Structures are given as structure tokens and as C-alpha cells.
Amino acid sequence: MAATASMMQSFGPNLSAQNDLVPDWTRTEVSTGTTIMAVEYDGGVVIGADSRTTTGAYIANRVTDKLTPIHDRIFCCRSGSAADTQAIADVVAYQLGFHSIELDEPPLVETAAHLFKASCYRYREELTAGILVAGWDRRRGGQVYCVPIGGMLVRQPVSVGGSGSTYIYGFMDSNYKPSMSKEQCLELTATALTLAMERDGSSGGVVRLASISEDGVERRVILGNQLPKISTH
Amino acid sequence: MEKRCLDAQFKGVSTGVSKYNALNHHFYVSSKTINKVIQVHDRIFCCMAGSLADAQAVLKTAKFHLSFHSVQMESSPQVIAAASVLKELCYKNKDELQAGFITAGWDRKKGPQIYVVSLGGMLIKQEVTIGGSGSTYIYGYVDAKYRPNMSREECLQFATNALALAMGRDNVSGGVAHLVVITESGAEHTVVPGDKLPKFHDE
Numbered sequence: 281m282a283a284t285a286s287m288m289q290s291f292g293p294n295l296s297a298q299n300d301l302v303p304d305w306t307r308t309e310v311s312t313g314t315t316i317m318a319v320e321y322d323g324g325v326v327i328g329a330d331s332r333t334t335t336g337a338y339i340a341n342r343v344t345d346k347l348t349p350i351h352d353r354i355f356c357c358r359s360g361s362a363a364d365t366q367a368i369a370d371v372v373a374y375q376l377g378f379h380s381i382e383l384d385e386p387p388l389v390e391t392a393a394h395l396f397k398a399s400c401y402r403y404r405e406e407l408t409a410g411i412l413v414a415g416w417d418r419r420r421g422g423q424v425y426c427v428p429i430g431g432m433l434v435r436q437p438v439s440v441g442g443s444g445s446t447y448i449y450g451f452m453d454s455n456y457k458p459s460m461s462k463e464q465c466l467e468l469t470a471t472a473l474t475l476a477m478e479r480d481g482s483s484g485g486v487v488r489l490a491s492i493s494e495d496g497v498e499r500r501v502i503l504g505n506q507l508p509k510i511s512t513h
Numbered sequence: 514m515e516k517r518c519l520d521a522q523f524k525g526v527s528t529g530v531s532k533y534n535a536l537n538h539h540f541y542v543s544s545k546t547i548n549k550v551i552q553v554h555d556r557i558f559c560c561m562a563g564s565l566a567d568a569q570a571v572l573k574t575a576k577f578h579l580s581f582h583s584v585q586m587e588s589s590p591q592v593i594a595a596a597s598v599l600k601e602l603c604y605k606n607k608d609e610l611q612a613g614f615i616t617a618g619w620d621r622k623k624g625p626q627i628y629v630v631s632l633g634g635m636l637i638k639q640e641v642t643i644g645g646s647g648s649t650y651i652y653g654y655v656d657a658k659y660r661p662n663m664s665r666e667e668c669l670q671f672a673t674n675a676l677a678l679a680m681g682r683d684n685v686s687g688g689v690a691h692l693v694v695i696t697e698s699g700a701e702h703t704v705v706p707g708d709k710l711p712k713f714h715d716e
Contacts, residue, residue, distance in 0.1 A: 446649045446650060447649060447650070447652040447653045448652075448653035448654075449650040449651075449653075449678070449682045450650045450651035450652075450653060450654035450655075450675065450678035450679060450682065451651075451653035451654040451657055452653075453678050453681060453682070453713040454654055454658075454674065454678055454713050455657075471657065472653065475652070475653035475656050475657055476653060478656065479652045479653070479656070510656045510657065
């Protein structure tokens with residue numbers, strides 16, 4: 281999208297001022313207006329995200345993967361500006377990889393979360409990034425850390441983020457119980473994401489899930505026609 | 514002024530509302546016990562949302578029009594009549610007003626009904642509906658938990674739970690919850706103080 285916009289402008293400054301010749305979405309920044317979620321369970325974490333990337337009203341990518349690996353057992357869920365979050369994730373993945381080699385052991389999830397926070401807080405005026413960091417390490421097991429816009433860092437057993445998250449706070453508050461099993465967490469995440477995708481215009485597509493534990497990472501996709509059905513429609 | 518409204522239809526209608534009256538930008542709570550469920554006729558109630566001043570003014574006018582209409586027709590007004598009166602006022606004055614309503618009630622012709630008049634003056638009929646600033650937080654909950662043809666107790670519990678969840682997340686919703694159940698035999702109003710509302714897993 282950014283490439284198209286700059287090519288258009290090189291043909292003359294007046295072209296970008298003519299609204300009807302150049303569609304709106306070529307000038308709007310790519311956004312992962314989104315719903316993301318992460319839940320801790322005993323032995324690991326479950327993370328989930330929708331798959332819609334928008335530039336204004338156009339869906340630039342309807343099968344986006346917003347669950348980005350940072351290390352073997354540490355992932356991040358990205359929401360906000362697609363460019364900003366991709367850049368930050370690249371930086372943190374590099375820093376964490378280097379740190380892990382220095383330590384000669386797998387990195388802690390808390391370390392990854394602090395690296396995210398360092399970048400998000402220092403450049404808070406320039407960035408629009410809401411990130412959930414989740415993973416498994418040997419010291420503390422499954423952990424979820426929330427780094428919202430502005431660069432705060434807080435650990436929570438369950439966290440939701442993105443534009444679609446407002447619609448599911450009530451559902452989360454009533455349905456999350458501490459000490460759920462992995463299967464229950466997967467079901468809760470899939471249902472919550474479906475509910476949010478039904479109501480939020482910037483969220484949609486498929487539901488991508490991943491569960492991270494000592495044994496590794498298991499990824500799955502729930503396609504649109506396989507999503508749980510909602511009764512009020 | 515921000516608030517939360519919820520209606521769900523069973524064989525009657527239950528209407529729930531939670532109260533905080535807060536001046537928009539400064540979040541000063543001017544009252545914690547406002548009743549935003551107003552009776553416009555024997556078996557027709559309206560929930561207000563948006564600017565409380567606008568909503569009160571509109572409802573006052575609507576109440577007058579409705580009772581006049583009722584005298585002319587020589588019978589109780591239909592729920593859709595009440596909703597249409599509100600819609601006319603909201604649509605014709607859309608540039609000046611910032612008020613939305615949920616109209617719920619029972620009439621002899623169609624039984625229990627719920628109508629929503631939104632900000633610009635659209636009127637639609639729904640089985641279950643939510644509104645106000647706190648409603649965004651419970652769309653997921655309502656979509657997941659609502660089933661058609663619930664009993665009266667189930668509906669009341671559903672409304673109470675939804676209100677409690679929204680009040681837990683929205684900073685300008687809170688205080689007490691007003692619940693009204695409207696059926697063929699009349700209307701019953703209960704008030705549930707904040708500390709008696711169901712508690713959910715809170716971080």
C-alpha cells in the first residue's frame with residue numbers, strides 16, 4: 281500500500297488532491313484494527329487473533345497472521361498499525377535472539393515483554409501499537425503480558441486487545457475462570473474472537489489460534505464457516 | 514450523560530438501566546441514582562440515552578402526544594405508537610438533539626414488543642437490544658447468552674448480569690440498576706443497588 285501511494289504522488293502533486301481519481305484507501309495507513317486475545321493455563325498459554333488488515337474501508341489482507349513468533353516459545357499478538365507492530369516485533373526478535381545466545385539458555389517471557397515495553401514507551405509519540413506478549417518459560421510457566429498503546433506493561437492471566445476487544449469485555453468477565461484446562465481456553469478464545477468479529481467492522485476473516493507449552497507450539501485455524509454460531513442473528 | 518440500557522423480551526418485557534449521570538468530558542458524577550426508565554403510559558416504558566436534557570425534553574413532549582392520541586383513539590396506545598412519536602421528534606430535530614431511546618411495553622394487539630430509536634431517528638423492532646456508552650462492553654455477552662423464549666426469571670437474571678458486567682467496565686455507568694418487568698397484568702419496578710449486583714471474576 282505504501283509503495284502504491286508513493287508511485288501515485290511522483291506523477292505530480294496535484295494528483296493526490298483529486299479525490300475521485302485516487303481511491304481513499306491508497307492514502308490510508310494500513311491498520312490491523314483487530315481482535316487479539318491471550319489466556320494463561322496451567323502449563324502454557326493460548327493465544328488467538330482474527331485475520332483482517334484494513335486500509336480504510338478496503339480489506340488489504342483477509343488472511344493475515346497476527347500471531348508473530350519472537351522466539352521458540354514466545355509469541356506476540358499485534359494490533360494497531362501494521363507497519364509499526366511489524367517493525368517493533370522485528371527489533372525485539374533480534375534483541376531477544378542475541379540475548380538468548382549470550383545467556384546460552386531460552387529467554388524468559390518477561391524479558392521479551394520488557395523489550396517490547398522499552399521500544400513502545402520510548403517511541404510512544406510516534407507509534408500506534410498494542411501488543412500482547414505470551415509464551416512459556418521454565419521459570420514461571422505460561423505467562424501473558426499486555427503492552428498497550430503508550431507503553432505500559434502489566435502481566436494478566438487473561439487479556440484482550442484491539443478495536444474488537446471492547447465488545448467482549450463483558451463476555452470475558454463472565455466466562456473466564458482461573459485454572460481452566462487447555463481445551464477450555466481454546467474454546468473460550470475461539471468463541472470470544474467470533475463474538476468480537478461479528479460486531480467489529482475492523483475484525484473478521486478466520487480465527488487463528490496457537491497454544492504454547494513446554495512441548496512446543498501448536499497452531500490451528502478455524503475457517504469462517506466453522507466458527508461457532510451466534511443466536512441473535 | 515452516559516448510561517446503559519438493556520431490554521430483553523420474554524412473554525412480557527424486562528427493561529434494565531444503570532445510573533450514573535456524568536457531564537461528558539470532565540466525568541463529574543452529578544448523580545448516582547437517576548432513574549432513566551420513564552413510564553410514558555400504563556404499560557409502556559422508555560429508557561433514555563445520550564444527553565439527559567434532550568432525552569427528558571423529548572419524553573415530556575412524547576408523553577403529551579401519546580396521551581392525546583390515546584384519548585382520541587379511546588383505547589390504550591400501542592407500543593409502536595409510542596415509539597413512532599419518539600422517532601418523529603428525534604428525526605425531525607436530528608440536528609439539534611442527541612438522544613436515543615429504547616421503548617418497551619405490552620399492548621393487546623401484538624403483546625410484548627421492543628423498539629429502538631437511535632440517534633438520527635431510525636426506528637427498528639428487536640427482540641433484544643442494548644444501548645448507551647456501557648453497551649459496547651456487553652455486545653459479546655448478550656450475543657452469546659441470549660436465547661429466544663426465555664422465562665421471566667431467566668430474562669431478569671440475564672438483564673441483571675449484563676448490566677453488572679457493563680457497570681464493571683464502563684467508568685460512567687454505575688450506581689444502582691433499575692429493572693422493570695412489563696406484562697399483560699401491569700408493570701413492576703425493582704431497584705438493585707450496586708453492591709447487591711452479581712460479582713464476576715475481577716482482576
